[in-house]
Amino acid sequence: MEDLQVKLASAVGKVPPQGNPLVSHKFGADPYALVFDGRVYLYTTNDVLEYGEDGSVKDNTYGNINKIGIISSADLVNWTDHGIINVAGSEGAAKWATQSWAPAIAHKVINGQDKFFLYFANNASGIGVLEGDSPVGPWKDPIGKALILRSTPGVEKVTWLFDPAVLVDDDGKAYIYFGGGVPEGKDESPDTARVMQLGDDMISVVGEAQVIPAPFMFEDAGINKYNGTYYFTYCSNFYNGDRPEGSPPAGEIAYMTSDSPMGPWTYRGTILKNPGHFFGVGGNNHHVIFEFKNAWYIAHHAQTLSKAMGVPKGYRSTHLNELKFQDADQSIQEITANYEGAAQVQLFNPYESVEAATIGWNAGIATEASSDGSLTVTDIDSGDWIALSKVDFGSNGASSFAASVSEASAAAVVELRLDAADGKLIGTLPVRATGDQAAEYQTEVSGAEGVHDLYLVFKGQPDSKLFKLHSWQFGQ
Structure with a gap:
């Protein structure tokens, strides 16, 4: 499924690289x-x-x-x-x-x-x-x-x-x-x-x-x-x-x-x-x-x-x-409000477990509470994505990517891309149909070194919700 030709969803409200509003999948x-x-x-x-x-x-x-x-x-x-x-x-x-x-x-x-x-x-x-x-x-x-x-x-x-x-x-x-x-x-x-x-x-x-x-x-x-x-x-x-x-x-x-x-x-x-x-x-x-x-x-x-x-x-x-x-x-000093927002004060570490509802920008998704009290990314359609700003992969780079998902209705993939939703592809995570069960998946990654924006792009069967994403993490 790596070559799926899918129309990518567009960000609404908070558009890369802007920082405001802080989140766009809900109000506050x-x-x-x-x-x-x-x-x-x-x-x-x-x-x-x-x-x-x-x-x-x-x-x-x-x-x-x-x-x-x-x-x-x-x-x-x-x-x-x-x-x-x-x-x-x-x-x-x-x-x-x-x-x-x-x-x-x-x-x-x-x-x-x-x-x-x-x-x-x-x-x-x-x-x-x-x-x-x-x-x-x-x-x-x-x-x-x-x-x-x-x-x-x-x-x-x-x-x-x-x-x-x-x-x-x-x-x-x-x-x-x-x-x-x-x-x-x-x-x-x-x-x-x-x-x-x-x-x-x-x-x-x-x-x-x-x-x-x-x-x-x-x-x-x-x-x-x-x-x-x-x-x-x-x-x-x-x-x-x-x-x-x-x-x-x-x-x-x-x-x-x-x-x-x-x-x-x-x-x-x-x-x-x-x-x-x-x-x-x-x-x-x-x-x-x-x-x-x-x-x-x-x-x-x-x-x-x-x-x-x-x-x-x-x-x-x-x-x-x-x-x-x-x-x-x-x-x-008088403040000038804008869409640019505040500067990022530290780089994002992808080598620790990341709650899926950690988002710099997104298109199409929603979040909901799971049974353990954490939030999952849900309402995922083919072409939706989430992105993180200024992710630090280090000089040696990432070698693997793992994610926890549930309620996968059919086979799907998570494409890992740099700097844009259609940017450089560094890995593709296959997701199998799981029914209601949670499952862990892992894939190899190459070409992710230094600091980049990271895009998790979801692709799969059109006109159906793909799965729920619980957490993810890169390995060195």
């Missing part, structure tokens, strides 16, 4: 970052297409979103899909909640153990928290109710009780930032942003929430500490009347600074225009700032994938760009 909005053990994990609101009775895609209502997505990367271009967290509803960890929007994540060592705390918005009516022992769970609801409600001291006048952000400070004390919305007639000074201290257990709050006087506040709390200065970031509202000079324009990411995590705060300006300015499709603006491998980044969302699919109706995808602080005046 309202990103929040955790850096742990050499990887950055991004947690996102799990946007999923909604359909009308006629089968057409409807505008995103957000009302059915009760899951949070996770992806992670060691290099910022190749991302591993870790699937979804069932947060709210009857199948969720927090059965009292109905939605899970705009997550935040924090790590803290408690009694000598790594603990991870996932905060989420139950629509705009409260904030909940889940607890886990790893960045990908499993997750439990440690308190069985909301962490913050309008009955919480200092929170009564918050219009939208959502969009949390969390800072664990150098002294171990933690703080949660949240809120949003615009009371009628208060566009310039909504006073709906809040900060509150968390308990040492990270699942309780201490004292009374304090107002953050963010000009033209709308939503999307963010918090960072850099060189002893605290940076509160947020999205400005869409008021279309006159704004005083120096005010944030509509729908932009603005920032304030303070010498204390609780304030007082000084407004400084804006750092990221609305996605409509860069990509021709607007909507809300949501971000997170994080440090990774001695550089700073901003993850933010835009409707680029849904636009490329022809359905720009509120379904959002995460993007990444580098961010720079200005030490001289504690300011932040």
Whole structure:
């Protein structure tokens, strides 16, 4: 089957060699970052297409979103899909909640153990928290109710009780930032942003929430500490009347600074225009700032994938760009959002076992959870492919390739190609019909030395799903 003449599928949304959006086989909005053990994990609101009775895609209502997505990367271009967290509803960890929007994540060592705390918005009516022992769970609801409600001291006048952000400070004390919305007639000074201290257990709050006087506040709390200065970031509202000079324009990411995590705060300006300015499709603006491998980044969302699919109706995808602080005046350089994205920070190692749902670019595939909790690449048609960026085969090169597959309905092959889906062929892995069984296959490889983009191109019987791919690895 090596000479199969198959029409190759085309990448949609994330197109080589671009880095944005980060993934294109699913959506992911309202990103929040955790850096742990050499990887950055991004947690996102799990946007999923909604359909009308006629089968057409409807505008995103957000009302059915009760899951949070996770992806992670060691290099910022190749991302591993870790699937979804069932947060709210009857199948969720927090059965009292109905939605899970705009997550935040924090790590803290408690009694000598790594603990991870996932905060989420139950629509705009409260904030909940889940607890886990790893960045990908499993997750439990440690308190069985909301962490913050309008009955919480200092929170009564918050219009939208959502969009949390969390800072664990150098002294171990933690703080949660949240809120949003615009009371009628208060566009310039909504006073709906809040900060509150968390308990040492990270699942309780201490004292009374304090107002953050963010000009033209709308939503999307963010918090960072850099060189002893605290940076509160947020999205400005869409008021279309006159704004005083120096005010944030509509729908932009603005920032304030303070010498204390609780304030007082000084407004400084804006750092990221609305996605409509860069990509021709607007909507809300949501971000997170994080440090990774001695550089700073901003993850933010835009409707680029849904636009490329022809359905720009509120379904959002995460993007990444580098961010720079200005030490001289504690300011932040304005960011130019783009499709190029962040530079790859390390080469990809093909000689370790790679989860199949680790993807730089793709065409046609989907992912789904397998029985062992890992994700498989599925929905594979002949001509589909996945690709990895800047794979380091070394000076001696690769001599073999092995993969784990299941549910092969008929004989198929995986072509291994360099630098393009129709690039240099370095090996062909035959896959036999397995039925429902999982099987390991191996083949010889030649001509793979140095650094190349790697394409796994799937070919087989047309008009049928070929198989599910679980993992793969090269040998030297």
